[in-house]
Amino acid sequence: MPATVAIVGRPNVGKSTLFNRLVGKRLALVDDTPGVTRDRREGDARLGDLRFTIVxxxxLEEADADSLTGRMRAQTEEAIRAADVVLFVVDSRSGLTPLDKTFGELLRRTGQNVVLVANKSEGTAGMAGAYEAYEMGFGDPVAVSAEHGEGMASLYEALEPYCTEPEVDVDLGEEVADGDEGEIDTSKPLRICIVGRPNAGKSTMINRIIGEDRLLTGPEAGITRDSISVDWDWHGRPVKLFDTAGLRRKSRVQDKLEKLSVADALRAIRFAEVVVVMLDATIPFEKQDLQIVDLVVREGRAVVIALNKWDLIEDRGKAWKDMRETCERLLPQVRGVPLVRLSGLMGDGLDDLMKAVTKVHQTWNRRVSTSQLNRWLENIIERHPPPAVAGRRIxxxxxxxxxxRPPHFIVFTSRPDAxxxxxxxxLVNNLRESFELDGIPLxxxxxxxxNPFDKDKD
Structure with missing residues (x-):
């Protein structure tokens, strides 16, 4: 099993930039604003022939345990406990601060293996700060520039004793594309993306599913910024869950950081196979909910709609009937989409959600033979032939x-434009009904x- 390396340090020292450098992709959001990263984010890193999991x-900030900053610190402390080695990053250009020294003492008390990394060490000013880092007492600081890729050889030497795994090919994930997949390979992780408006309960539900407080949660809206992937196993089937930032109306997204978060969420949708659109059951089917479903359909992903916070509904029988009717009326493009009632906080309905996900995933991968299609087409045309246009029949x-992935059908006709x-x-509605293709885009x-010799051609 590859070693786990956690990157820690005070805000705005370049931790996410170093993370992106080591995984070889711009996975983590990077901005000059302090405190961009909130959740733990894991990635498969490579440095020379070293392979390891980077977090x-x-x-690290001093704050009350019940505050958002305090909960963020708790997530970081958990990452430190689970790591094999910790990269303690300081900013060479601004020099050591009292906060650096405070958290240096915290790391020393944990007894973890610590590699001190002096980031932003490019140029004369940066090297002066790197020499200052000796007083931290963690041995020789590794002077690097994560942004420019300098000092990676020194970082390799520092990590080599802890990362002795043999070289393997690392799958960093590929965007899901249309294609003829045939049988479903259940040995590969099923990629499920959870999307919705802010404060719909996405992170809370994922924490309940995996049985641990892996993701940062709280009453504040918009806590999640990065799209975080979490590995899980459901009845022996490997699953990769993607938590995403809440998607607000485009007109309200003005902040640069929120734009980056939205772009990351859209990228997660493209990487997914099934997208769970989470609605707040107390205020379901808002305009933004419908736009999110339409976005997922345009991307060609299988859809499941989850009605979260069902425990807050009083007249559940009437509410369920109304929501099903509303769903059929407002979302005709995914007629028959699975609608699941759940409570992420209480843990109710999560098994029903996963059953709906696996069923719609099978539908999304389905193929219909040409002979079946043409027998069906003959009956459909006999029942309702295409209309004549401008006096010429079609x-x-x-x-x-x-x-x-999703099913794509081609109809050959004499006048396609007409x-x-x-x-x-x-045709689409009858296809969906006849071959049970519910809940997926067609x-x-x-x-x-x-054929130039087709004499019947109009």
Whole structure:
């Protein structure tokens, strides 16, 4: 098992920049504002032939345990306890501060292996601060510049004694693309992204699912900033859960940091296979909820709608009936989408959620044979033939499925440009009903015949 390396230090010393440098991707959000990182973020790092798990943490600050800053510090302290070695990062340009020395004492009391990293050491001013770091008492400081990639050889020498795993290929994850996947490989993690408006309870639900306080939670809206991935196992099936920042209306997103958080959430959706859109059951189906579902459908991901905070609903029978009717009326593009009642705080309905996720994932991967499609198409056309346009009839010849994930069907017709949108919807709705393709986006393309010898061509 690869070693775990935690990056700690006071705010704004370059921890997330170093994290991105070691994983080789811009995964963690980086900004000049102190306190950008809040949750622990893990990544597969490589440095030369060393392979290890790197953990980015929130900046260490002194604060009351019940405050948001105090809860962030608790997450960092947990990362320190779980690590094999800690990279204690200080800022060479600003020099040592009383806060650096305070947390240096904290690390010394834990008894952990500590490597002191003097970041921002490029240039004369930076090297002077690196020499000052000797007084911390953690041995020779490793002078690096995470932004420019300087000093990585020295960091390699410092980490080599703790990271002795042999070289392996590291899968950093790929964006999910349309394709013909055939059988579902249950040995690979099922990628599930949790999205929704701020304060819908996304992080609380994930903590309840995995059985630990892995993600930072609280009554404040907008706590989550980075999209955090969490590995989990459900009945022997590996799962990768992605927690995301709350998505507000685009007109309200003005702050640069929030724009970065939203972009990170959108990236997580593209990496996912199933997206759970979490709604607050006390105020469900707001305009922003519908826009989020529409975004997920445009990305071609399977959808499950979770009604969180169900424990706060009084007349549950009436509320459930109303919500199902509202869902069918407002979301026709994913007709039959699974609707799950749950309480992330109490832990109710989580098993039902995972059953819905696995079912819709199977539907998302489904393929329908060409023979089945054309028998179905013959009956559909006989029941309701395409209308004549400008006095000329439209002939539909045959149909096939080109891709899955999500299912993409192609209809070959004599006049693809003349087929009304209403008839295309008719085909899609009947496809969904006849082949039980509920809760997923369907794609239907119309193509003309390329046969120049087709005498029946209009």
């Amino acid at each position: 980015d943490t929130a900046g 002939k539909i010849r045959y149909m096939t499925q080109a891709k899955s 087929v009304p949108e209403s008839y295309t919807r008719y 794609r239907l393309s119309l193509r003309g015949s390329d």
